Amino acid sequence: MKQILLIDDDIELTSLLTDYLKSEGFEVEAVHNGEQGLQKALSGNYSIVVLDIMLPGISGLDVLRRLRPQSRIPVLLLTARGEDVDRIVGLELGADDYVPKPFNTRELLARIQAILRRVQGGQTPGAIVNVGDVTLDPGARTVQRGGQKLDFTSVEFDLLRYLLENAGNVVPREELAERVLGRRFSPFDRSIDMHISKIRRKLLDESDELIKTVRGTGYIYARPVFAGSK
Structure with missing residues (x-):
């Protein structure tokens, strides 16, 4: 079963997303601040990180900045709609993709599944x-x-x-x-x-x-x- 680490300080949203993603067959753990999220992301226990940019303490971009030198774990950013600069910076720092808020949960699920399919597909041997x-x-x-x-x-x-x-x-x-x-x-x-x-x-x-x-x-x-x- 694929494990998702959800880092977002919106407790109501993370509760809704946790229930939804669990109903789709995922295991989900939610944390609500950047420092704790970074440590969890570095643990190696998750398949993907869903990371909100706006976090208390260190921002989502700072989490990504500190995560990437140590881990290749796929990261899907949650960004504010219209904040193009944040998206560009996030991609520069190594995010795999982004979804602007507010979003449809089915769209989020589709993005997560697409990233995981890509990673899983890469595990299949192919010609050099x-x-x-x-x-x-x-x-x-x-x-x-x-x-x-x-x-x-x-x-x-x-x-x-x-x-x-x-x-x-x-x-x-x-x-x-x-x-x-x-x-x-x-x-x-x-x-x-x-x-x-x-x-x-x-x-x-x-x-x-x-x-x-x-x-x-x-x-x-x-x-x-x-x-x-x-």
């Missing part, structure tokens, strides 16, 4: 992907460039895998959202772009030579051009 000096091992969930191991969150790993497996082809944002995030793409959703930006930085792709933006469409992972090729 090599493009240029980048090697991705789906079974071990590892990425190397030039022999150096790189660290990616679960969503970054799966986005990179999809791009590598489709190297040389333009992949629309809509396809990335549906195949990797497990949801329909919204024209106002910046999450794909923010995740790609982080992947580029980790690959030391400062000039966007590896992952190229196709304006108005999506992205393409460029195949290497070898000397003498035309």
